[in-house]
Amino acid sequence: xxxxxNKATLSFSNGSPSVDLPIYQGSIGPDVIDIRKLYAQTGMxxxxxxxxxxxxxxxxxxxxxxxxxxxxxxxYPIEQLATQCDFLxxxxxxxxxxxxxxxxxxxxxxxxxxxxMVNEQMQFFLRGFRRDAHPMAIMxxxxxxxxxxxxxxxxxxxxxxxxxxxxxxxxxxxxxxxMAYKYSAGQPYMYPKNALSYSGNFLHMMFATPCEDYKxxxxxxxxxxRIFILHADHEQNASTSTVRLCGSSGTNPFAAIAAGVACLxxxxxxxxNEACLNMLEDIQRMGGVAKVGEFMNQVKDxxxxxxxxxxxxxxxxxxxxxxxxxxxxxxxxxxELGLENDPLFKLAMALEKIALEDDYFVQRKLxxxxxxxxxIVQRAIGIPVSLFTAIFALARTVGWIAQLNEMIxxxxxxxxxxxxxxxxxLRRDVKPLAER
Ligand code: CMC
Numbered sequence: 001x002x003x004x005x006n007k008a009t010l011s012f013s014n015g016s017p018s019v020d021l022p023i024y025q026g027s028i029g030p031d032v033i034d035i036r037k038l039y040a041q042t043g044m045x046x047x048x049x050x051x052x053x054x055x056x057x058x059x060x061x062x063x064x065x066x067x068x069x070x071x072x073x074x075x076y077p078i079e080q081l082a083t084q085c086d087f088l089x090x091x092x093x094x095x096x097x098x099x100x101x102x103x104x105x106x107x108x109x110x111x112x113x114x115x116x117m118v119n120e121q122m123q124f125f126l127r128g129f130r131r132d133a134h135p136m137a138i139m140x141x142x143x144x145x146x147x148x149x150x151x152x153x154x155x156x157x158x159x160x161x162x163x164x165x166x167x168x169x170x171x172x173x174x175x176x177x178x179m180a181y182k183y184s185a186g187q188p189y190m191y192p193k194n195a196l197s198y199s200g201n202f203l204h205m206m207f208a209t210p211c212e213d214y215k216x217x218x219x220x221x222x223x224x225x226r227i228f229i230l231h232a233d234h235e236q237n238a239s240t241s242t243v244r245l246c247g248s249s250g251t252n253p254f255a256a257i258a259a260g261v262a263c264l265x266x267x268x269x270x271x272x273n274e275a276c277l278n279m280l281e282d283i284q285r286m287g288g289v290a291k292v293g294e295f296m297n298q299v300k301d302x303x304x305x306x307x308x309x310x311x312x313x314x315x316x317x318x319x320x321x322x323x324x325x326x327x328x329x330x331x332x333x334x335x336e337l338g339l340e341n342d343p344l345f346k347l348a349m350a351l352e353k354i355a356l357e358d359d360y361f362v363q364r365k366l367x368x369x370x371x372x373x374x375x376i377v378q379r380a381i382g383i384p385v386s387l388f389t390a391i392f393a394l395a396r397t398v399g400w401i402a403q404l405n406e407m408i409x410x411x412x413x414x415x416x417x418x419x420x421x422x423x424x425x426l427r428r429d430v431k432p433l434a435e436r
Contacts (some may be wrong), residue, residue, distance in 0.1 A: 001026055001058050008033045014165075016042070026061060045419040055236075057244065058410070061094060061402055062235040069318035071368075074098070082325050087228040087395075088112060088198050091170055094233055094402040109198075115171035116192035116201065119149040123177070126183050135390040136265040138180040144258035145392075146172065154252035156408055165253040166401045167399040174198070178205030181387055199225040203223025204396075207382060219336040221382050223329050227377065230322040230370055231392050235315075239270065241264040243400040244407050245416040246281060253404060260400045261393045268308070270396070273388040276310035277375035280344045280351075288343060289350045300360045310348075310372030311355060314363070320372035330373045333380050345376050 006021040009019035019041050022034045032055045035046055048054045063072045071078040073095050081090055085099065092100040092108045100108055125145055129138050146168070147154055153165040175192055182189050182205075190205045200216040203224065208214035234240070242263040247256035264270035283295050298306040313320060334342050352368055355361045378388050407413050 001032075004031055010042075012037075015030065016038055024058075026058070029065070039419075045421070047421055051236075051241075056241060056416070057236065057407065058412070059403065059406060060097070061406060062233045062399070064315050066317050067323050068311070068316035069316055069352060071234075072322050078230065078321050079325065082226050082229050085229070087225045087232070088196070088201075090229045090232050091398040094398050095166060095405070111167055111195045112171045112198070115168050116175055118146075118172050118175050118179075121149065123179065123189060126179055131184055132395050133184070135177070135184070135387050136261065136271075136393070138183070138257055139176065139390050139393055140265070142176045142180070143169075143173075143261050144255055144259055146174070147252045147254035148241045150254070154254065156247060156250055156253060156256075156404075162405050162408065163252065164260065166398075167403065168239060169186045169253065169257055169397050169401055173397045174202040175205060177387065177390045177394050180390060181384070183204055184384075184386075197221060197225070199228065203381075217336070219332060223333045223377055224323065224381065226329050227374060227391065230325060230374075230393040231395035233396070233402065236403075237269065239396065240265075240400055240403050247404045247407060248413065248416040250415075253401065256404055257397060257400050261395070262397065264393050265389055270389045270392040272309050272369070273371040273375045273378070273392060274385055276371050277344070277379060277385050277388065280347055280375070281311045283342060283351075284347055289347055290349050290419065292347070292354055296358065300358075308351065308355060308361075308366070310375075311361070311368055312366040313369045316367060317365035320369040321368045323368040326370055326373040326377065327368075330377050330380075333377050337380055339380055342380065344374065344379070348372060348376060387404055 001024040004025050006204060007023055008021040009018050010021060015142055023031050024034060041047060041127055046054070047386070061074060063075075064070065073081060073090065074097055076093065076099070081093075085093075088109050089105060090114070092098070092104065122142065122145070124245070126138065126142065129141070150168060153161045153168060155161040164334070181190050188210055190208045190210070191202050192201050194201070196204055196216060200221045203216050203221060204214055236244075241261040243256050243260040246259035247253070259300050267275045283291055286295070295306075296308075298304045299308045316376055328347060339345075352372065355366065355368075361367075374390055374392075375385070378386065378391060
């Protein structure tokens with residue numbers, strides 16, 4: 001970051017001396033006012049619940065222009081990555097800053113591939129869960145438990161440990177998600193097949209059984225790979241900030257990523273894909289496209305508490321570029337599976353059309369986000385609705401780990417410790433129990 005020529009001056013109406021604050025420029029995007037010395041200079045904190053105007057870090061990984069609807073990973077537009085690269089190339093880009101050349105791609109793919117198995121003990125750990133446990137409950141446990149198995153990669157201050165933890169997490173997430181699914185379905189776990197691609201192997205671990213050969217469909221393999229690319233990183237969102245904050249205490253990478261998984265679970269974040277599909281199914285049960293108007297009235301009624309899931313975003317005030325790509329993939333997958341007339345897809349298109357023309361959505365700049373169509377694609381592939389957020393976690397793991405490693409390597413990194421505006425009781429004394 002570069003110091004700008006100008007600076008900000010904070011003045012006070014009560015005559016306290018004004019304070020000059022440095023301004024820094026990034027390579028693109030809004031400048032930031034450096035308030036690190038504000039407390040020392042004024043005895044005051046800033047107040048910004050929800051981080052609406054606060055940059056908590058500098059980062060060189062992902063850039064979003066929310067007004068334009070642009071998403072860049074290390075400078076490359078998401079549209080180019082989704083159509084010209086595969087997920088592991090994208091992982092290489094996010095982790096190391098550059099797309100791999102042919103040799104580097106081979107080496108990286110091989111390195112990830114030879115780490116796809118998990119310690120055999122993991123399945124006994126999994127067995128402790130109820131069969132009907134939510135996959136995200138299982139995933140928070142399983143990912144945290146990795147730190148109990150891979151002691152040689154838990155020192156966050158050791159670059160070799162960080163490197164191997166990154167590879168292990170990327171390699172093992174598909175195995176863990178597929179194991180969580182097989183456990184709930186009561187089917188035997190399928191070991192990874194290293195001759196397959198990253199996404200092909202995931203489909204194999206999910207849908208193969210020991211009794212029959214399973215052939216990976218190239219269209220579904222490509223669709224899943226695209227889902228992974230589109231979810232791989234999204235700068236300082238809630239789960240990524242959670243990973244950074246958790247990791248800032250020096251905890252091990254598996255524990256920090258488990259914290260990210262837990263945060264992602266919420267319906268305002270990664271849980272929106274599951275919530276969105278449930279919403280579409282509810283409207284379908286109510287009468288489908290004919291009931292869209294009625295449903296929209298509920299959404300617009302602030303007292304109803306109903307939101308149009310898969311719509312709106314803190315940063316995008318334009319069409320989420322991932323939603324456009326996901327809509328394309330949706331058409332491709334439904335075509336491949338002969339489901340062109342899928343009622344939920346038709347319903348989603350009808351909802352989108354109405355929302356994009358409705359004043360409520362136009363005024364608030366609410367557009368479809370990545371979750372609006374991803375659920376329909378995953379459902380068509382055969383992935384159960386309750387597993388959607390786990391698929392998101394699988395894909396986002398590389399982003400979390402790239403951001404965590406970037407933070408540890410940043411000379412300005414400190415343990416994260418927000419301040420507060422205290423509004424509670426002043427000091428008081430404890431009375432004996434009989435007098436309270
Ligand atoms: N349906 C109806 N109204 C909405 C919606 C929605 N989906 N999203 C926002 N609004 C309204 C909101 O009521 C508010 O209206 P008003 O100004 O009259 O009070 C205005 O739009 C601004 O909303 P906000 O809640 O202040 O915005 P935010 O930036 O805090 O929240 C969000 C962003 C994504 C949590 C929110 O848009 C939302 O709840 N969307 C539905 C859940 C969803 O699809 N989440 C996935 C996000 S993308 C994937 C990911 O990053 O995980």
